[in-house]
Amino acid sequence: MPGDITAKIDNGNNKITDVGIGTISVGKGRAEQGDNNAIGPIYRSQVARTSWPTIPNVTTLYELFERSVRKNPERRCIGWRPIQNGSAQPYTFHTYKETQGRVKNVASALKAVKAGPHDKVGMYAINCPEWMLVLQACNRNTHYCVPLYDSLGESSVEYIIQHSEASIVFTSTQKFPLLEKTLHKIKKYIKTIVYFGDVTEDSKRTSQAAEKEGVKVYSFADFEQIGVDNPAEPSPPKAQDAACIMYTSGTTGNPKGVMLTHHTLVTAVASLQGFVDLGNIRMGPDDSFLSFLTLAHIFDRVVEEFMLSVGGHIGYWQGDVKKVTDDVAALKPSIFAAVPRVLDRMKSGIEAKIKKQPGWRQAIFRTAYNIKRFMRRLGRFDLLSPIIDRTVLKTVKAAFGGRVRFVVSGGAPLGPSVETFLNITLCCPVLQGYGLTETCAASFLAGPFPGHSGTVGPPVPGTEYRLEGSSELGYDPNGSPPRGEICIRGPLLFKEYYKDPKKTEEAMDSEGFFHTGDVGEFTSAGCLKVIDRLKNMFKLAQGEYIAAEKLEVDFASCDLVEQIWVYGNSYESFLVAVVIPEKKEIQAFAKQQGISGDYSDFLKDDKASNHMIPGLVRKYVMEEVNKAGKAKKLRGFEMIKSVLLDEEAWSVDNDLMTPSFKLKRPQLQKHYQKQIDEMYKEAKKGM
Incomplete structure (x- = not known):
């Protein structure tokens, strides 16, 4: 069942075999039988040999954040760049204690406007510090956070608000006018709108128009003051309470509301911790992360929760994609997460700058690059690489702040050539993940290990999976190499599709495996390659x-x-x-x-x-x-x-x-x- 909170794993009498680096197989596969497709053995992380990952004394995101506040009260937590005379200034940060204080204010204000446990709170804005404050306030009060992509148009906003029955929406001054246009259709549900940003003549006009529709409107500053004036105790969630309803950006039809519980998200954080422990990667308060990928996507949501869990700090972008490189230089992040499209552009940008260099500099770069690539293939990063990093590649590294410890790619497949190029030029590992909203982001993660390049890596500690074959398509999960549809099970699975039990039932088989619709190949290194989507397969004449x-x-x-x-x-x-x-x-x-x-x-x-x-x-x-x-x-x-x-x-x-x-x-x-x-x-x- 999705959301099962049992930590122990019952392997029965199945034989457990180590396969590759970091992966085990459990039991044997099964050949095709009549109408039943062939299935392969179950694969899991070696870390999850007998139990799923947990965090001691933590079962909810509320407890996770409170734990970080206790451990790092005076450390930097969330930051932004103040704007003076039109120019962005250096990052300013709240400490964990200061952030907690503001979270209490927002949570108290939500109670003051009658938002109760399990009420839905919409978020329709680009990433900003206020986003995180509201998110943690929802965790504190047992509200369901309903994020909306800031790129959505009127019809999608209307559908999600109506379907989720969100009673309050937080938005930005930029998105407020579009939200106001939809009020005649969604005012049945929306009772309160809170907007981030300064009070301007435009925001006043939009507020007046919204209030004519019977909706109460506050600036974020005024809303927070309500909480200051009316302090309230928390209403903490339970592990099986939903933390959010994430709407998938489907290619056809209406988006589905994926319900993810606190337990599922805490397990996702614990799984990432298990992965970094496996790679002997130490993370803590000195680590920083630039938040610019939308928090409406589960990928960024999990990464930010993880950063807070280790006491790291998050710097929020200015909101302009053209200024991301400037934000990177100002923050000097140690972890950089992006989708392949962004990383492709990074590669193109680096290559374009190199082409502008004199011929002799280009020759030095090519020689250094080829040496590092050769050493990479040998798995010997200690030979010459440190010297090359400090000399030839130091300017490339400096352009990204000079502190990047690793890059994480998710959301779509990353080309092997891009992975190799950025690994060499940025002088750090490029980790590629795979997962879906339904599997709480990364179900697989490739690290800087032999055999991981060109794959999405082994399963993270909170995931187990198997491949299901198709004789028609020529996929054999017990063949060489094993190939088939990727089917996932474990505590990282979603609870249900909101208001859609039929689709929930269709997505899960009788053994509790979620059928992703993606086709995978199991490698000899114990990793997974995603080779296509079943729905994107077609036959020529x-x-x-x-x-x-x-x-x-x-x-x-x-x-x-x-x-x-x-x-x-x-x-x-x-x-x-x-x-x-x-x-x-x-x-x-x-x-x-x-x-x-x-x-x-x-x-x-x-x-x-x-x-x-x-x-x-x-x-x-x-x-x-x-x-x-x-x-x-x-x-x-x-x-x-x-x-x-x-x-x-x-x-x-x-x-x-x-x-x-x-x-x-x-x-x-x-x-x-x-x-x-x-x-x-x-x-x-x-x-």
Whole structure:
């Protein structure tokens, strides 16, 4: 059952075998039997051989934070950059004791406006210190926190507020106007709105409009003062109480409300602690973390709870993605967490700066890079690497504050080339994780260990899993290598889908395993590779199966590609793709060819200046994309036969990506259907 709080594990009479580094297998697999798919053995972390991870005397997030306050009262806790005359100043921090005091104020104010235990509290704002204060206040009062991605539009905000029945929403001055527009539809539920930021003429007008709808509005400063004037005792939660309802950013249909309990989130923190202990990584008050990935995503939520659990400090960004590098330089974080898209851009940015250096400097960098890469393959980081780090790579490291101990990637697969590049140039391990909202973020985590590169690592101590086969797709969980759908069980699983028992039942099998829909491969090092999504598998006319997401990751290793979507169906014998190209790379190609004109002209289906035919650019991009595919050893039917170039990147705003940066495939097909038909016609003419 999801949320089982028993710490001991009953292995029965099953044989336990050590496999690879940090993983054990329990029992044997089972061959396919009639309508029942084959299943592999159960895999777990060696740390969880007989029991799940726990934190002594802690079963809730409220107890976890109070423990950190007792241990680190005068240490830095949460910080921000004050703005003076339009410029961001150095970080200012509250101590743990000061943070606790403000949490008490907010929790008392929530009680004063009649928010009771199990009431839902919405959060619709970018990450900021106030976000964390409200979060901890919810933990103190047993409220269910309902975070909303700050990138969501009106319809999604309406749906989540209505579905969760949130009675109070905290927002920002930037998002307040959009929230106010939805009030005529959600005022049945919303009784109170609190906004972060200064009181301005605009916020006053928006407040007046909201109050006409019968909603009480406060600035955060005024709301906190209510708590100061009306102090209240905490109403602590129990382990099985829900801490939050996280709405998944699905690619189709309405988002599902994933209920995560305090016990589940505490286990997630304990699992991360077990992982760092396994790697002999010491963490404490000197460690810092830059908060810029949205707290509406479980990945960042768990990382921030973990940072507070070890007494570390969190610096919140200014809210402008263009200023993240400035925030990094100011905070000098020791842990940097990001999604692959951000890390891809970091790699491109470093490479662009290197290309601007004189030839002799570039040669030194390449030599140093190749030496470190060779030593990395040998597993000998002690040979020459420290010297190279202090000399050739010191400026790269300094650009990220000079204190980064490790980088954590999550949310989507990270390309091996990006992982290797950042590991070498930032002089620190790059950890790649895998998990879902339903599994409370990281279920797997790859560390700086042999055999982990290119995988998502072994299971964290709070997870056990097995692979389920599919004879139709050719996946055998007991084969060599074992492959199949990743099915997860353990205390990190969600409690239920809010108000949706049918979907909850569909997601779990009779043995309590959650079926992720992702396809995995078990490696000889005891790690997991995520190779595709079952739903992203389709068959070509000749019967060959295509793993679209895997191909997109492989093709994205091409420097020309910013975004790519691979398309095919069972009526066609080959693949086509839509590519959002890297502008600078296309401009460089045009210059090399002696072509002048605007970038947009190079992508159009008519002639551009200097008799430039966009078909030349399309041909070049397709050749380079397929070259990247060949380097990844893709088969002939996996190559692209026609490509369409588009200038406008896919985003949440144009409804072609989810807030967690996953492609919305049905919407992409609808958006490009006419061009897809034309690509197939064009490609068939040339065959």
